[in-house]
Amino acid sequence: MSELVNVSNLTMVYDKKKTALDNLNLTIPRGKIVGLLGPNGSGKTTLIKILNGLLCPTKGTALINGNQPGPETKARVSYLPERTYLQTGMKVKELIAYFADFYEDFRPERAREMLTSLGIDENDRIKTLSKGTREKVQLILVMSRDADLFILDEPIAGVDPAARDYIIKTIITNYNENATVLLSTHLISDIENILDEVIFIKNGTPVLQATVEEIREQKGKSVDAYFREVFAC
Amino acid sequence: MLKKLLKHEWEASWKIPTILIGVLLVISVFAGFTFAAPVWESEMHGLAFLLVLVWMLYYFAIIGVSIGVVLYLAIRFYKNMYTDEGYLTHTLPVTSHQLLWSKMIPMAAWNVIATVGILVSVAIFGLMAIGFLQPEGMGIWETITYMAEEMVADLGIENMAAFGISMLAVGIAGVCSGTMMTVGAITIGQLVGKHKILGSIGAYFGINTVMQFVVSACMIPFMFNMAYEETDSVFGVLMPSYFIMAAVYIVLSVVLYFVSEWIIRKKLNLD
Incomplete structure (x- = not known):
């Protein structure tokens, strides 16, 4: 089975009136960095939440490694949400122990290396860290796993350009070639160079799935320029 | 996985209830000492007022522990499961049953511990009262036995x-x-x-x-x-x-x- 993620007829309707995903079908291959791109409210986060088992779809299925979201998929998916989920009373080293306890693929030594390189003290409590540092700790924890699928929801939104570079470097250096990174963003120009494929999503429906090369060759544009054209208001 | 969940839940949640129960026990000893001197027989009204204040503090400490422990664990459950922290909780490779049990067991255990803590506190307060007042010239155990027999007979x-x-x-x-x-x-x-x-x-x-x-x-x-x-x-x-x-x-x-x-x-x- 070459596809890692297989989404079919996925529909999500909130409160019986707001359709976030509309009969969505897509597949995501292994070993790629895939950009899930779309304007605000296009359904990116809803799709990501369903893949992580944080939402139940109204209709359709989302399979990872052939499994519905559940304990088996969660053991193989490393998820970075767009918000900080760390318990503020915990120390960084306690979080490392927490991740090591629950995720067999978590590599504490890798996390410690990254923390050291960023000058973050393991003994610090999360509540004493700045918002930016908390986000970095979270990214380090997420990227210190040998997961099959990394799902990163807006990983570079709201951080300064230097941190942005660090995040992108971390993503590239910490995932293995058999793993897939699915990252959603609307800051396309910053991550375009690391993407293998893109999925454009609009009103809960994918309007394009192509490799970055295909877009550049066939459209004669960068992904960012093409995105602006497709989603022009 | 349930063992690991329980371990982390316990580590994260034991401090506040322990402090609350500890404070109650200290207050109960403090309140018990009010029987050491029969200030209610004193003509200084201020002393009697102080006594009432200490007993009220003790009363509110009991209420505080019984409500406080439940409220603390309820807020912790809510935050851990349904706010931002839930993004981590619900992406752990565990089942919903395991998640629920990992929250319910410590919650139930703390309910029991808090109840025991309150009973111990009342016992401390009561024993000190009996010890200091020595009703009808009886010893502490004689008094307790007498009261227990009265209660059994009444019920x-x-x-x-x-x-x-x-x-x-x-x-x-x-x-x-x-x-x-x-x-x-x-x-x-x-x-x-x-x-x-x-x-x-x-x-x-x-x-x-x-x-x-x-x-x-x-x-x-x-x-x-x-x-x-x-x-x-x-x-x-x-x-x-x-x-x-x-x-x-x-x-x-x-x-x-x-x-x-x-x-x-x-x-x-x-x-």
């Missing part, structure tokens, strides 16, 4: 074993239902669009009302019996109703457990 307890078993059944069922009402109400509240906290509070009062109604309905026949039968044993008449009450609590807890598990598995929607 008409003829069978101590039955009394013990019925109290244990009601106690266990009470801990289960108290825990599940908290967990269930917070979880049901998540179904209420943008007003989830209000929904949880509403669900709590709703469940409580239903439970009280059912329990009262079950108690009515026994109340009639007590009113029309001439008996000295109030406990003897009411005892079967305690078991029914315990059964109602347990049934409600089981229903709430499965409703909560279903909501987490099928209706989870973190904002």
Whole structure:
């Protein structure tokens, strides 16, 4: 089975009136960095939440490694949400122990290396860290796993350009070639160079799935320029 | 995985309840010392007022512990499961059953520990009072035995074993239902669009009302019996109703457990 993620007829309707995903079908291959791109409210986060088992779809299925979201998929998916989920009373080293306890693929030594390189003290409590540092700790924890699928929801939104570079470097250096990174963003120009494929999503429906090369060759544009054209208001 | 969940839950949650119970025990000793000198016989009104203040502090400390521990664990459950922290909790490779048990077991355990803490505190306060006042020239143990015998006689307890078993059944069922009402109400509240906290509070009062109604309905026949039968044993008449009450609590807890598990598995929607 070459596809890692297989989404079919996925529909999500909130409160019986707001359709976030509309009969969505897509597949995501292994070993790629895939950009899930779309304007605000296009359904990116809803799709990501369903893949992580944080939402139940109204209709359709989302399979990872052939499994519905559940304990088996969660053991193989490393998820970075767009918000900080760390318990503020915990120390960084306690979080490392927490991740090591629950995720067999978590590599504490890798996390410690990254923390050291960023000058973050393991003994610090999360509540004493700045918002930016908390986000970095979270990214380090997420990227210190040998997961099959990394799902990163807006990983570079709201951080300064230097941190942005660090995040992108971390993503590239910490995932293995058999793993897939699915990252959603609307800051396309910053991550375009690391993407293998893109999925454009609009009103809960994918309007394009192509490799970055295909877009550049066939459209004669960068992904960012093409995105602006497709989603022009 | 449940073991690991329990370990982390316990590590994260033990401090506040321990501090609360510790403070109560210190206050109970402090309040017990008020019996050392019979200040109520003093002509200085300020001293008597101070005494009342200390007893009130002790009273509120007991209320504070019983409510505080439940409230702290309820807030922790809500934050951990349904706010930003839920993004980590619900992406751990565990089942919804394991998640629920990992929250319910420490919650129930702390309910029991807090109850024991309150009983110990009352015992400290009572023993100090008896020790200092020495009623009717009796020793501490003589006084306790006398009071226990009086209570047994007043309640008409003829069978101590039955009394013990019925109290244990009601106690266990009470801990289960108290825990599940908290967990269930917070979880049901998540179904209420943008007003989830209000929904949880509403669900709590709703469940409580239903439970009280059912329990009262079950108690009515026994109340009639007590009113029309001439008996000295109030406990003897009411005892079967305690078991029914315990059964109602347990049934409600089981229903709430499965409703909560279903909501987490099928209706989870973190904002």
